[in-house]
Amino acid sequence: MRIGLVLAEAANGLRRNASMVVSVVLVTFISLTFVGTAALLQLQIGQMKNYWYDRAQVAVYLCTSVSTTAGCTDGEATEEQKAAIEEQLSSDTLSKYIDEFYFEDHDQAFANFQEQFEGTPAADYVTPEVLNETFWVNLVDPSQAAVLVESFAGMAGVEGVVDQRRYLDQIFDVLNAASYTAITVAAIMLVAAALLIATTIRLSAFSRRRELGIMRLVGASNRFIQTPFILEGVFAGLIGSLLAGGAVVAIVVFFVQGYLADNLSFTFVDLSDALLVVPLLILVGVVLAAVSAGIAITRYLKV
Numbered sequence: 148m149r150i151g152l153v154l155a156e157a158a159n160g161l162r163r164n165a166s167m168v169v170s171v172v173l174v175t176f177i178s179l180t181f182v183g184t185a186a187l188l189q190l191q192i193g194q195m196k197n198y199w200y201d202r203a204q205v206a207v208y209l210c211t212s213v214s215t216t217a218g219c220t221d222g223e224a225t226e227e228q229k230a231a232i233e234e235q236l237s238s239d240t241l242s243k244y245i246d247e248f249y250f251e252d253h254d255q256a257f258a259n260f261q262e263q264f265e266g267t268p269a270a271d272y273v274t275p276e277v278l279n280e281t282f283w284v285n286l287v288d289p290s291q292a293a294v295l296v297e298s299f300a301g302m303a304g305v306e307g308v309v310d311q312r313r314y315l316d317q318i319f320d321v322l323n324a325a326s327y328t329a330i331t332v333a334a335i336m337l338v339a340a341a342l343l344i345a346t347t348i349r350l351s352a353f354s355r356r357r358e359l360g361i362m363r364l365v366g367a368s369n370r371f372i373q374t375p376f377i378l379e380g381v382f383a384g385l386i387g388s389l390l391a392g393g394a395v396v397a398i399v400v401f402f403v404q405g406y407l408a409d410n411l412s413f414t415f416v417d418l419s420d421a422l423l424v425v426p427l428l429i430l431v432g433v434v435l436a437a438v439s440a441g442i443a444i445t446r447y448l449k450v
Contacts, residue, residue, distance in 0.1 A: 163354055167347040168383050174343055175387025175436070176394070178336030179428045183395035185329035186424045187403075190416050192322050196315075203311040205295045207232060207282040214279075214306045221303070224280065228304030232282060235298060244294050248284040256281065279306060337435060340387070344380045344436055345443035352376060352447045359448075369448060376444040377437055384436025385429070392425035 209229065210219035224232075229250075235241060236248050251259075257275035264270045284295060292310035299308045352359065362372055399421040408415045 171383040176390040179391035181333035188326035208279040224304035246285040341439040344439040348443040380436040380440025384432040388432025
């Protein structure tokens with residue numbers, strides 16, 4: 148096969164259908180940017196789970212004077228009840244699950260509340276007495292929080308036991324929903340890109356129908372005829388995927404690391420994560436374009 152002639156034919160096709168090629172590039176770029184964003188979101192969710200799940204605590208909230216739960220019928224937790232709870236946490240049964248625990252009294256809880264809600268109306272009306280005294284527990288394995296929940300459920304002086312991971316799960320559910328939405332939009336856009344590539348290749352073949360007829364008459368193989376059209380699709384898909392890779396890197400560098408990481412105390416994806424996603428986008432873009440173009444020209448030549 149004469150490579151120079153094949154490349155010249157592909158370049159000629161790109162020149163003749165420049166507007167359609169630009170459309171293919173743009174659709175591929177947008178769809179693969181959504182794919183890259185979804186991949187980054189999944190990497191971000193994985194990093195946040197690894198970081199925050201290990202730091203999630205179990206809170207044993209003690210009764211206050213305004214508590215209404217079944218274990219708080221006698222009002223605020225007494226010193227004897229606090230001692231019983233601490234003894235239970237230090238017992239041989241639970242100590243093997245617990246890394247460390249500490250007690251937060253009304254004044255400490257009030258100071259933390261004031262710091263967290265400074266400048267809000269709640270900070271002006273809440274008093275120390277209505278805030279729960281709390282035993283904060285760090286577990287050796289945070290996934291075993293159910294052991295503590297069962298141990299203190301219904302115990303005198305305990306208003307409730309809360310595993311902080313349930314709050315994290317709500318955040319991760321939102322992030323997962325955003326990731327799945329991006330994947331869905333990307334899938335729809337990829338289908339649109341594949342159809343557009345196929346249409347572009349058929350139009351390119353139709354505009355050169357006389358040339359293709361002559362090639363067939365002189366005995367050119369189907370492989371020789373099809374290759375320039377496949378290269379046209381691959382070129383458009385490659386440019387679109389490279390633009391998408393650049394967009395993903397720019398999002399991480401300028402938005403995630405340049406803004407979010409400086410303003411939020413979370414661990415975020417970085418440039419190394421973005422560079423892991425870029426080859427995937429290029430592979431998806433090139434394969435999608437090659438397959439779409441190959442199917443389109445094969446069907447056209449059979450007609």
